[in-house]
Amino acid sequence: MMFKIDNELYSLITLFIFLAVIPQFLSIYNVRLLSVGLLYGLAAVGFNLLYGYTGLLSFGHAMFWSAGAYGLAIGLVKLNLDPLMSILLAFTLTFTVAIVTGYLSLRHTEIYFAMLTLAFAQLIYALIIKLRDITGGDEGIYGIPRFPSDIGGYYYLIYIIVFILVILAWWIVRTPLGLGFQAVRDNPYRAEALGLDVRRVRLISFVLSGFYLSIAGMLYAPLNRAITPDIAFWTFSAIIVIMTIIGGSKNVLGAFIGGLIFIYINTQAMNLTEFWQLTLGIILALLVYLAPYGIVGIFERVLRYVRGG
Amino acid sequence: MKVIMESIDVHIGGVKILNNISLNVSKGEVVGLIGRNGAGKTTTLNTIMGLVRPSKGSIYLEIDGSKTDLRRLKPYEIARLGITMAPQGRYIFPDLTVLENLEVAYGGSPPEDVLKDIFTYFPELGKIIDRKGIHLSGGEQQMLAIARALVRNPKIILLDEPLEGLAPKIVVSVREIIRRIKAEGIGILITESGNIKRIQDLVDRVYGIDRGEIIYSGDVESIMKDLDVRRRIWGF
Numbered sequence: 001m002m003f004k005i006d007n008e009l010y011s012l013i014t015l016f017i018f019l020a021v022i023p024q025f026l027s028i029y030n031v032r033l034l035s036v037g038l039l040y041g042l043a044a045v046g047f048n049l050l051y052g053y054t055g056l057l058s059f060g061h062a063m064f065w066s067a068g069a070y071g072l073a074i075g076l077v078k079l080n081l082d083p084l085m086s087i088l089l090a091f092t093l094t095f096t097v098a099i100v101t102g103y104l105s106l107r108h109t110e111i112y113f114a115m116l117t118l119a120f121a122q123l124i125y126a127l128i129i130k131l132r133d134i135t136g137g138d139e140g141i142y143g144i145p146r147f148p149s150d151i152g153g154y155y156y157l158i159y160i161i162v163f164i165l166v167i168l169a170w171w172i173v174r175t176p177l178g179l180g181f182q183a184v185r186d187n188p189y190r191a192e193a194l195g196l197d198v199r200r201v202r203l204i205s206f207v208l209s210g211f212y213l214s215i216a217g218m219l220y221a222p223l224n225r226a227i228t229p230d231i232a233f234w235t236f237s238a239i240i241v242i243m244t245i246i247g248g249s250k251n252v253l254g255a256f257i258g259g260l261i262f263i264y265i266n267t268q269a270m271n272l273t274e275f276w277q278l279t280l281g282i283i284l285a286l287l288v289y290l291a292p293y294g295i296v297g298i299f300e301r302v303l304r305y306v307r308g309g
Numbered sequence: 310m311k312v313i314m315e316s317i318d319v320h321i322g323g324v325k326i327l328n329n330i331s332l333n334v335s336k337g338e339v340v341g342l343i344g345r346n347g348a349g350k351t352t353t354l355n356t357i358m359g360l361v362r363p364s365k366g367s368i369y370l371e372i373d374g375s376k377t378d379l380r381r382l383k384p385y386e387i388a389r390l391g392i393t394m395a396p397q398g399r400y401i402f403p404d405l406t407v408l409e410n411l412e413v414a415y416g417g418s419p420p421e422d423v424l425k426d427i428f429t430y431f432p433e434l435g436k437i438i439d440r441k442g443i444h445l446s447g448g449e450q451q452m453l454a455i456a457r458a459l460v461r462n463p464k465i466i467l468l469d470e471p472l473e474g475l476a477p478k479i480v481v482s483v484r485e486i487i488r489r490i491k492a493e494g495i496g497i498l499i500t501e502s503g504n505i506k507r508i509q510d511l512v513d514r515v516y517g518i519d520r521g522e523i524i525y526s527g528d529v530e531s532i533m534k535d536l537d538v539r540r541r542i543w544g545f
Contacts, residue, residue, distance in 0.1 A: 176417045183402050183413040190400040193358050194414045194457060195388035 008253050009170055015257075016163050028151050033267060035155045035223055037260040038162045039216045044244045044259030045169045045252055046212020051241070052249030053173055054205040055185030056106075059114045060121030061240045063101065064210040066128065066232035067094040068217030073141040073227050074134060083147070087218065094214035095207070097124065102206035106199060109188075118234060125232040140228035144221050151223075158219050165212060170252045172208070181205050213240070246287055248294025257295055310336040310372050310464045310496070312357060312379075312392060317366035319349075319356055319521075326352050328521045330366070336464050336496040339487070341508050341529065343501050344518035345542055350500040351397055353518070354467045357498075358394050359384040391464035395454040395471060397500075401442035407453055408438040414457035427456050430486055448479035455486060465496040472507050480507065487511055505533070517542055 019038070023031045043065060050056050071093040075086025105116040128135045135141065148154050172178045180201045183191040192198045221227050230236065239262070246265075247258020265283060269276040291298045312334050319327035327349050334340045342350050355361040357368060359382055368379040370390055379387055393414075402410050411427065412418055419427070428435030431452045437445070445453060451471060458466050471487070472480050488511065491497060501508045505515075509529050517525030517532055519541045525532050532538055 176412050176415075179405060179409050179413050182404055186402045186404065187400050189360055189384075190396060190402075191413065192384040193360060193388060193394050193396070195385050195393075195416055195461060196413065197383070197385045 008251055009167075011253050012166060012170060012256070015253075016159075016166075019159060023152065023155055031155050032151050032223070033263055035151070035158050036220070037263045038155075038158050039220050039223070039259075040243055040262055041256040041259035042162045042165055042219075043213050043216040043240055044247060044255040044262075045166055046209045046216065047240050048244050048249050048252065048255035049169060049172070049181065049212065050205050050209035051244060052251070052255065053178065053181040053185060054202060056109065056202060056205070057114045057241070058105075058117040058206075058209075059234065059237050059241065060101070060117030060119070061209070061213050062232050062234065062236035063097055063117075063121040063124040064094060064213035065217035065220070065236065065240075066124060066227075066229075067097045067210075068214030069221040069227045069231055070128065070135060070141070070217075071214075072218045073144050073221045076144055077141050078134060090214065090218050091211075094210055098207040098210035099203075102203050102210075106202050106206060118237065121232065121237055122234060125229060125234070128229045128232050135229070138229055140226060141221075142226040144225050144227070146222035146225060154223060158223070161215065161219060165215065166252060166256055169212070173252065177201075177204065242284060246284065246294055248291075248296035250293055251296065254294045254296035261295070310370070310391070312465050312496070312498075313367075313369045313371060314353070314357065315367045315369075317353075317356060317363045317368065319352055319361055320364045321352070321361070326521050327356065327363070330356075330518075330521070330523055332498075332516050332523060332526070334465060334496050334498045337491075337494045338513045339491050339497040339499060339511055341499055341501060341505075341512040341515035342518055343505055343515050343525075343532065343542060345544075346502050348502075348518045348542075349521040350502065350518060351469055352521075354394060354396075354469050354498065354500065357387075357392065357467060359387045388461065391461070392467070393458040393461055393463040393465075394467040395451075395458040395469065397469035397473065399447075399450040399454040401445060401450045401453055403443035404441060406439050406441050407434050407445070407449075410442055410453055410457055411460050415460045419460055423460060423462075427460055430459065430489060431456050433482075448475055448482070451475060451479070451483060452486070455483070455490075459490065459495075463495060465498070466490065468497060468499040470500050470502060472501070473503075484511060505529070 023034065047061050050058055068090050071090025072086050075081040075089040081089065101120040105113055105120065108116060129138055146154055180196050183196060184198050184201050188198045243258040243262035244255045246262060247256065248254025266280060269279040273279055314330055314332050317327055317330040318325065330353060342353060344350050352361055356363055359379060363380065369376040370379055402413065405413065433449065434452055434456055455471060471483055475483060487497065499508055512529055514527060515529045515532055516523050517538045524541055525535060525538045
């Protein structure tokens with residue numbers, strides 16, 4: 001199969017070259033912030049496979065982030081498993097959650113699908129709170145080991161995995177499977193009449209999307225060295241939606257940029273005022289109002305204008 | 310190979326849209342379904358494709374005497390059996406290129422020889438394979454809709470008003486393509502609402518449909534002579 005190296009891939013690679021170099025000039029605090037930015041970017045890219053490419057809005061993707069994070073943390077801290085077995089546990093947990101919730105949620109679409117995913121995510125949140133012996137309840141799990149232990153080294157571990165997965169996402173959306181996602185998004189009835197098993201395509205997209213979030217969660221737990229149930233709460237699902245929309249859901253680049261910069265918008269808003277949520281809300285409302293195709297959409301418009309298009 | 314509809318009723322939202330429809334189309338023949346707007350032509354095609362479920366009657370695909378009940382199958386399973394459809398309004402996937410639209414319909418990357426065949430039918434499409442669906446003209450969209458239906462190497466193809474809204478020059482091209490599809494031995498069920506002359510020389514026989522009922526079955530010359538059918542379909 002042939003793929004054309006397009007502007008999006010060039011932009012992604014340029015961005016990743018920048019992300020490889022920039023930590024050398026940043027403080028430890030900012031490298032940590034950038035690490036979270038990379039993970040948010042990965043989460044947004046994963047979420048966007050389902051939302052932007054398959055046309056399904058989930059309000060429950062925090063369940064996958066938490067499945068990855070809790071799966072790994074339980075394995076490493078509670079069960080004293082080696083890292084490989086802990087990762088396997090996290091993947092098994094993610095796969096189970098994705099298949100069960102996907103199978104049940106995908107019987108519906110649009111707002112009903114969104115509400116079902118929200119309900120399942122809240123169910124997972126409730127389980128995390130209630131299963132105190134396993135999950136640590138509302139106190140969470142602390143003392144998660146990190147390798148490499150220094151933030152600088154761990155940044156590059158995150159960087160490599162995120163780079164591979166983001167480029168993989170760019171590739172997936174150009175494969176027949178990814179084209180199937182888009183056909184189902186644009187017109188599920190016609191896609192089915194052309195021979196696509198729409199339900200199966202949606203389930204694959206849901207599970208794949210969940211795995212992206214799960215891997216982001218798995219990398220987040222050691223970065224933070226602790227996890228608490230707020231990563232499973234519905235507000236985190238909303239953040240995943242918001243950062244994808246901020247960057248632009250039309251492509252992989254947009255979603256990644258959205259996730260990457262969200263952490264900075266959030267942190268700056270918190271530093272500026274105690275009414276940071278209000279500030280953040282205004283910034284988001286303005287962005288959505290003025291740039292319906294996200295930040296990448298603004299760049300595209302400017303580029304078209306410069307080229308005289 | 311033959312698609313057979315027998316005594317099909319379809320209800321949508323409690324309203325009876327198709328009433329006791331029986332028709333058939335075999336591999337290698339072109340069958341017209343003529344009726345005014347709202348007569349039930351598209352619903353008939355959608356019912357064959359499994360996009361609309363009938364409340365009564367049966368639909369079979371008959372191959373060498375063995376029958377497959379299409380009512381039990383989902384649309385994608387019907388498409389994989391070799392029955393495809395180019396819908397009215399074309400429904401091209403707007404963000405996908407011409408080639409990508411074909412890939413979706415093929416279920417993967419079509420081999421070189423398949424693409425070569427398609428672009429022999431539609432040389433215009435071969436020149437714009439990287440153009441997105443949203444940027445195609447009406448004629449190009451129609452050609453792509455038919456190309457998508459052809460790429461799976463179907464045995465029966467359902468064409469819903471393929472000549473509607475096209476410039477006269479494009480109508481000539483699409484008619485020529487339909488002739489060539491027929492020459493390949495593919496069965497065609499083609500609908501037409503307005504001008505029967507556009508398909509008169511393409512079809513082997515026609516059905517007339519009005520208010521969800523088949524009111525005529527026979528050759529195309531006789532339908533024009535049947536005053537009652539003419540009045541019900543064309544109003545004169």
